[in-house]
Amino acid sequence: MRFRPCIDIHNGKVKQIVGSTLRDGAEPVTNFESPLPPSHFAGIYRRDRLDGGHVIMLGRGNEAAAVDALKAFPGGLQAGGGITPENAALFLDAGASHVIVTSYLFRAGALQWNHLAEMERAVGKSRLVLDLSCRKRGDGAYAICTDQWQKETGVVLSRQLFDRLGDHCDEFLIHAAHVEGMRRGIDRKLVGLLGECAAGPVTYAGGVRSIDDLESVAAAGGERVDVTVGSALDLFGGELEYRKVVEWFEKRTGIRSEGE
Numbered sequence: 001m002r003f004r005p006c007i008d009i010h011n012g013k014v015k016q017i018v019g020s021t022l023r024d025g026a027e028p029v030t031n032f033e034s035p036l037p038p039s040h041f042a043g044i045y046r047r048d049r050l051d052g053g054h055v056i057m058l059g060r061g062n063e064a065a066a067v068d069a070l071k072a073f074p075g076g077l078q079a080g081g082g083i084t085p086e087n088a089a090l091f092l093d094a095g096a097s098h099v100i101v102t103s104y105l106f107r108a109g110a111l112q113w114n115h116l117a118e119m120e121r122a123v124g125k126s127r128l129v130l131d132l133s134c135r136k137r138g139d140g141a142y143a144i145c146t147d148q149w150q151k152e153t154g155v156v157l158s159r160q161l162f163d164r165l166g167d168h169c170d171e172f173l174i175h176a177a178h179v180e181g182m183r184r185g186i187d188r189k190l191v192g193l194l195g196e197c198a199a200g201p202v203t204y205a206g207g208v209r210s211i212d213d214l215e216s217v218a219a220a221g222g223e224r225v226d227v228t229v230g231s232a233l234d235l236f237g238g239e240l241e242y243r244k245v246v247e248w249f250e251k252r253t254g255i256r257s258e259g260e
Contacts, residue, residue, distance in 0.1 A: 001217070001218050001221070001223045001224070001225060001226055001227070001252065002052065002226045002227075002249065002253065003050060003226070003227060003228075003229070003245060003246070003248075003249040004050075004052050004053050004054060004203045004226050004227065004228045005041075005045045005050045005053035005054075005228070005229075006053055006054045006055075006056065006205070006228045006229075006230050007038050007041050007042065007053070007054070007055045007056070007069050007077070008056045008058060008230065009038060009055065009056065009057050009058060009062040009065045009066055009069075009081075010030075010058040010059060010062070011059070011061065011062070012061060012062055012064070012065045013033050013034065013065070014033070014034040014036065014037075014038055014041060014065075014236075015030055015031075015032060015033045015034070015058070016030070016031040016032040016230050016231040016236045016237070016238075017030050017031060017058065031231040031236070031237060031238075032231065032236040032237035032238075034236070037065070037068055038055065038065050038066065038068045038069035038072075039068045039069055039071070039072035041069065041235065042055075042068075042069040042070070042072035042073040042076070042077060043072050043073070044235070044242075045073055045076065045077070046072065046073040046076055048246055050076075050246070051073075051075070051076040051077075051097070052076070052077075052078070052097070052203075052226070053076065053077050053078070053228075054077065054078050054079075054080060054100065054173065054203075054228065055069045055070060055077050055078065055079045055080070055096070056080050056081050056100070057079070057080065057081030057082055058081060058148065059081075059082075059148065060082065062081065063087075063090065066079055066081075066091065066094075067090070067091070067094040070091060070094040070095040070096050071094055071095050073095070074095035075095060075097050076095075076097065077095070077096060077097065078096055078097055078098040078099065078100050078129055078173075079091035079094075079096040079098075079099055079100065080099065080100025080101070080102075080129070080131055080173070081100075082103070083099045083100060083101045083104065083119075084101075084104050084119075085104075085118045085119055085121070085122035085123075088119070088122050088123050089122075089123075092123065092127065097127070098123075098127045098128060098129045098170060098171065099123055099127065099128065099129065100129040100130075100131045100173055101119055101128065101129070101130060101131065102130070102131040102132070102133060102144075102146055103146040103147050104119065105119070105130070106144070106146045106151075106153050106155070109151070109152075109153040109154045109155075110153065110154060110155070111153075111155050116165075116168055117168075120168050120169075125168060125169060125170060126170050127170065128168070128169040128170055129169060129170060129171045129172065129173055130165055130168075130169045130171075130172050130173070131172075131173045131174070131175070132144050132157060132161075132165075132172055132173070132174050133145055133149060133173070133174055133175035133176075133177055133205075134156075134157055134174060134175075134176065134177060134190070135149065135152060135176075135177045135178045136176075136178050136187065136190070137152075137156075140189075141156040141157075142156055142157040142190060142193070143155065143156050144156070144157070145177050149175070149177040149180075157174075157190075157193060157194075157197070158197065159196065159197040161197075162197045162198045162199065163197075163199070166198070166199055166200055169200075170200065170201070171200060171201040171202065171203070172194075172198050172200070172201070172202040172203070173202075173203045173205070174190070174194060174202065174203070174204055174205070175205040175206055176190050176204070176205065176206030176207065177206070178206075179206045179207035180205065180206040180207070180230075184207055184209070185207050185209060185213060185216075186204070186206065186207045186208055186213050186216055186217060186220075187206060187207065188216060188220045189220075190204070190206075191204050191216075191217050191220040191221045191225055192220045192221065194221060194224075194225050195220065195221035195222040195224045195225050196222075198224070198225075201226065202224070202225055202226065203225070203226040203227065203228055204217060204221070204225050204226070204227050204228070205227070205228035205230065208227060208228075208229045208230075208232055208240075209232040209238075209239075209240060210232070210240060211240075211244065211245070211248055214227060214229075214245070214248060218252075229245060233245065
């Protein structure tokens with residue numbers, strides 16, 4: 001289990017927003033907006049040797065800001081948000097270790113296997129992360145959501161799905177859209193499902209607000225699920241101290257940061 005840091009970018013600014021409020025043409029509910037550039041946060045993660053984090057572009061017009069972060073931590077961050085076979089090279093050339101893809105893979109609520117093949121040809125399996133961010137349905141299943149989590153697809157998370165997709169990517173990233181940015185705790189059932197189903201590296205994001213929540217992710221995921229913390233961190237206006245999170249993971253991994 002690893003801590004995967006994040007840099008979420010909206011309208012060119014580093015922000016933390018409530019994921020469920022993302023809508024075309026409307027301003028989302030924003031928990032935090034930083035006056036500092038994305039490279040500032042990338043520099044912190046580089047100092048602390050926290051590779052494998054995510055730079056997520058929330059909507060169009062965020063490419064320059066994302067590149068700013070990637071260049072500050074070459075090989076240490078993954079880039080996602082509107083990634084296609086045509087633009088993936090821009091972010092890989094800027095220093096992204098991987099590109100993260102969701103919406104391009106789906107059309108009319110269905111997974112387009114030919115689009116997945118195109119992405120795999122464009123960047124290679126070893127540099128491809130599939131974002132299967134989801135929302136919990138009334139029947140308890142987790143439906144994958146696309147287009148800034150505005151559209152619910154007919155595809156639900158399952159062992160069979162992870163097994164099939166795992167042959168075409170290096171990692172998975174799953175935001176729990178129904179709790180993302182709310183700081184009300186994690187979805188333990190979803191974390192458990194990820195721990196059971198994903199054979200390769202998988203990262204969970206959504207609702208972490210305390211060290212106890214990190215312990216819950218570790219327990220529910222059987223130590224196999226990595227985790228992202230966003231709005232709750234004091235880096236982004238929250239109350240959970242970033243240094244305490246780093247120290248908690250240092251004790252688990254034995255990797256010491258260069259920070260004070």
